[in-house]
Amino acid sequence: MDLVVFLPLILIMGAFMFFASRKQKKAMQATIDLHESLSVGDRIHTTSGLQGTITGISDDNIELEIAPGVITTWMKLAVRDRIEDSADDEDFDDIDEESGAVELTDRPAPKADGN
Template identity: 45%
Template sequence: MGLELLLPVMILALIALMFFQSSKQRKAMKDLQEMQASLAVGDQVLTTSGLHATVVSVAEESLVLEIAPGVRTQWDRRVIREKLDPGTSPGSAAGTDGAGS
């Protein structure tokens, strides 16, 4: 009699896990879209391709990014993966400060 209940309980557990995972994913997507919508001139950003840049101008669907002094390119807003802290500069990832060398 216990085995007859095992399959329905396992199915319900699987459905619950799928629901919780999808709600986490929706929240992460919403947070990403809010960050992309809040981008402003002067923000330091990282694109999905790993490019560090500074936002120079903002349009409804696109951004102009300065990737080097005087080098500006136009990008879709959706390629921005994260907004970097003002103190973070390209190439200053943790562990690359040259200490110990």
């Protein structure tokens, strides 16, 4: 009789654990797929926030160029994601007229009063 009282709670907890494990498995598979698809020339973020370009790949490590001529070695597990080139990185000189953005212009500084 006491088990009947706890049955809904046990079912809810079981469902929660099932869906949480599925989400974790999907995330892990996405990370594995990313690590397997890395190639020389890809721009990436590491888990510590560093950005770099892959210059070499071995089984467990990658070599990243983090500045011109500066190459460091990282574990593949440190790769968080690939940096995709996007149109959002364009110069701010192109102003979208529909967005209502206003271009700032040079204005003379206000004169200081003696007050």
